[in-house]
Amino acid sequence: MSIALDILSWIFLLAGSFFSIVGGIGILRLPEFFSRMHGGGITDTLGAGLIITGLLFQAGFTLSAVKLLAILFFLTITSPSSCHALARSALAHGLKPVLDSPPKSDRKVQP
Template sequence: MSPSLLIEYGLDAVSAVLMITGAVFVLAGAIGMMRLPDFYTRMHAAGVTDTLGAELIVIGLMFQSGWSLVTVKLALLGLFVFLTSPTATHATANAAYKAGLKPLLTRFRPGGDDQNGSPL
C-alpha cells in the first residue's frame, strides 16, 4: 500500500469519526428538544446541536473534501454558524423573557413510569 493511499484512508477515518460523533450530538439535541419541560430548557438542547454537532460535521466534511475551494467555503460556513448561533439563541431567549414568559424554576422530575417526559 502506497503512503499516499494510507494518508487518504487516515483522513477518511478521522472524517468518519468526526461526522458520526456530530450526527449523534445533533440527534441528542433533537431528542432533548422533545423531552425537556419548558421553552428555556429546550433552548439548551437546541444549543447543543448548533455548537458542537454542526461544527463537528462541518470539520469532518472538510477532512473529506481535500484541499480545494470547497474546504474554504466549509470553513466560512462553520465560522458563520459559530458566530451567529449564540446571537440567535440569545435573541430568542431575550424576546421570550421580555414578553413575560416565566421559566420553570423548580426541580423537574417526572415519575419513573413516564418515559416520554415532556407534556406536549
C-alpha cells in the same frame, strides 16, 4: 494517509450526527421553553460544527474547504446569538423560566 483521513473524517461525522440526534431528542423531551432552547442551541452548534469538520477532512485543500470554513465561522457566530436573542425576547414578553423547587429539607412545615 488517505485511510487515516477517512477514519478521522468518519469519527467527526458520526460524532456530529450523534450530537444532532441528541439535540433533536432534547427539543422533544425537555420540559419547558428555555431548556429546550438550550438543548437545541448547544447541540446544533456542536453537531453541525463536527459534521462540517468531518466534511473539511474529506474536501482537502480546495475551494470547497474554504466555503465550509466560512459556513463554520458564520454558524459559530449566528447560532448562539440567535438563541440568546430568542431567550431575551421570551423574557421581555413575560415568559419566565421554570426553576426547581427547594429541597425537602429547606421547606417549612405548615401546621
